[in-house]
Amino acid sequence: MRQDLTIKSKPASPKPSIVRCASCDGFGWFEDDFGGESAYCDWCAGVGYVYHRDGRDSAIPKADYEAVAEELEGLEQKRLRELGYQGAAKKPWQQQIRKDTQLGRNPYADGDT
Numbered sequence: 010m011r012q013d014l015t016i017k018s019k020p021a022s023p024k025p026s027i028v029r030c031a032s033c034d035g036f037g038w039f040e041d042d043f044g045g046e047s048a049y050c051d052w053c054a055g056v057g058y059v060y061h062r063d064g065r066d067s068a069i070p071k072a073d074y075e076a077v078a079e080e081l082e083g084l085e086q087k088r089l090r091e092l093g094y095q096g097a098a099k100k101p102w103q104q105q106i107r108k109d110t111q112l113g114r115n116p117y118a119d120g121d122t
């Protein structure tokens with residue numbers, strides 16, 4: 010039986026999910042605590058996020074940046090919120106380190122922020 014190889018291709022993998030880079034934890038780079046130099050993370054090519062597909066992580070190719078930009082933006086905002094960063098100077102109650110102290114309470118919050 011003859012097979013037409015031109016149309017027989019591996020089924021496309023499902024869209025990979027995007028996960029935080031395990032190596033740099035989403036930062037995309039490392040800072041040298043001593044020299045003050047920073048270096049891009051090799052694992053994610055400085056993006057801070059990687060594709061997670063079939064149980065493996067791989068760097069997001071540059072060609073895909075545009076397609077995933079929105080998703081990355083969402084992930085990044087989520088990450089920064091986790092860090093207590095909202096794009097402005099941190100209020101004391103937004104700083105993770107103060108979370109369980111008196112200063113960690115938002116005096117303006119109505120309870121759910």
Ligand SMILES: [Zn+2]
Nearest residue numbers: 030033050053
């Ligand atoms: Zn990384």
